[in-house]
Amino acid sequence: MPIKASTGAAYARVEGIGAAIPSRVVDNHEMTQFIETSDEWIQQRTGIVERRWAAEDETVESLSLEAARNALAHAGVEASDIDAVIVSTVSHLIQTPSLAAIVAAKLGTDGAAAFDIAAACAGFSYGLAQADSLVRSGAARRVLVIGAETLSRITDTSDRATAFLFADGAGAAVVGPSDVPSMGPVVWGSDGDQAHVINMNRTWPEAVESGLPSQLTMQGQAVFRWATGFIADAARRTLDAAGLAPEELDLFVPHQANNRITDSMLRHLKLPDTVTVGRTIRHFGNNSAASIPIALDAMIASGEAKSGDTCLIIGFGAGLVYAGQVITIP
Ligand SMILES: CC(C)(COP(=O)(O)OP(=O)(O)OC[C@H]1O[C@@H](n2cnc3c(N)ncnc32)[C@H](O)[C@@H]1OP(=O)(O)O)[C@@H](O)C(=O)NCCC(=O)NCCS
Numbered sequence: 001m002p003i004k005a006s007t008g009a010a011y012a013r014v015e016g017i018g019a020a021i022p023s024r025v026v027d028n029h030e031m032t033q034f035i036e037t038s039d040e041w042i043q044q045r046t047g048i049v050e051r052r053w054a055a056e057d058e059t060v061e062s063l064s065l066e067a068a069r070n071a072l073a074h075a076g077v078e079a080s081d082i083d084a085v086i087v088s089t090v091s092h093l094i095q096t097p098s099l100a101a102i103v104a105a106k107l108g109t110d111g112a113a114a115f116d117i118a119a120a121c122a123g124f125s126y127g128l129a130q131a132d133s134l135v136r137s138g139a140a141r142r143v144l145v146i147g148a149e150t151l152s153r154i155t156d157t158s159d160r161a162t163a164f165l166f167a168d169g170a171g172a173a174v175v176g177p178s179d180v181p182s183m184g185p186v187v188w189g190s191d192g193d194q195a196h197v198i199n200m201n202r203t204w205p206e207a208v209e210s211g212l213p214s215q216l217t218m219q220g221q222a223v224f225r226w227a228t229g230f231i232a233d234a235a236r237r238t239l240d241a242a243g244l245a246p247e248e249l250d251l252f253v254p255h256q257a258n259n260r261i262t263d264s265m266l267r268h269l270k271l272p273d274t275v276t277v278g279r280t281i282r283h284f285g286n287n288s289a290a291s292i293p294i295a296l297d298a299m300i301a302s303g304e305a306k307s308g309d310t311c312l313i314i315g316f317g318a319g320l321v322y323a324g325q326v327i328t329i330p
Contacts, residue, residue, distance in 0.1 A: 008138030009177030016075025020066035047259025051285025088123025121317025123289030147289030167285025171293020184242025188323035253278035
């Protein structure tokens with residue numbers, strides 16, 4: 001007997017977006033208590049005015065739950081409608097069980113499939129790519145994708161190379177079936193030859209042995225070169241893959257890594273002035289997998305992003321890894 005295979009929806013779409021913003025505001029003046037720096041230098045090099053760090057009672061789990069509930073409400077679906085939960089994070093500091101399994105239970109899904117992915121700042125787009133495939137294959141009808149980070153807990157706050165950049169937060173999207181194309185092909189990849197460019201500086205056993213924490217390190221200039229060259233081109237390939245010209249876009253929301261990287265991408269993509277560009281890094285800092293959905297949520301709330309708008313997103317970061325797609329704003 002032939003095996004019965006699954007078939008899914010014709011297309012997938014983002015049905016709702018939500019976010020959770022940590023309560024602690026750390027402005028550039030406060031940053032000068034941790035490192036030798038200045039408000040002027042940080043703003044000029046990154047665009048960041050202030051960032052959010054999790055308060056003591058806020059965790060990557062609590063932020064994930066809040067963002068997920070907001071996304072479900074925006075989509076108008078119940079937790080029990082969710083068949084799979086994907087959490088992208090590099091700062092859930094217990095390796096197993098997955099954060100996704102805990103979130104799936106606490107949200108009240110009906111035993112949804114659940115797993116975490118580690119794709120750093122590309123994590124939201126990696127999650128969306130998987131959700132798109134799951135919905136179209138029939139493996140799931142509705143998928144919840146969450147990007148959540150508490151990077152402040154794995155950042156050396158005395159490190160001049162990283163302390164001012166990294167931040168916390170969570171963003172989420174509900175992905176469900178669609179009769180019309182609402183998500184372009186993912187353009188993604190990795191370059192593990194540059195694994196050393198952003199990484200954790202110690203394994204757990206090394207941390208125990210040395211008595212020193214395992215924390216993020218970054219070679220900023222190497223990241224900058226890669227992002228403004230290869231990734232800017234990947235953004236253009238993502239637009240091409242969706243069959244769109246720059247003037248057909250309404251929004252461009254790249255990973256909120258650094259405003260100078262965003263500026264360089266804009267020049268490369270030759271986007272017209274009519275395209276609205278995500279720049280939420282100004283108030284939220286670089287919160288890795290959470291940065292794109294947080295930006296989308298803020299832009300929907302402010303009216304900059306409207307339902308039906310066409311939006312190019314691209315994430316990139318430690319691995320090195322990257323992923324981008326064009327989506328329709330719910
Ligand atoms: C991190 C980054 C802002 C640092 O800027 P940079 O120009 O490369 O910094 P450099 O280390 O070359 O230092 C340049 C100068 O700034 C100074 N500087 C370095 N860190 C500083 C800080 N935190 N505050 C103030 N000054 C600083 C240096 O001392 C140096 O001064 P000098 O010219 O008098 O010697 C930049 O490399 C960058 O944006 N990289 C991309 C990072 C990124 O997007 N990561 C996210 C990926 S997900």
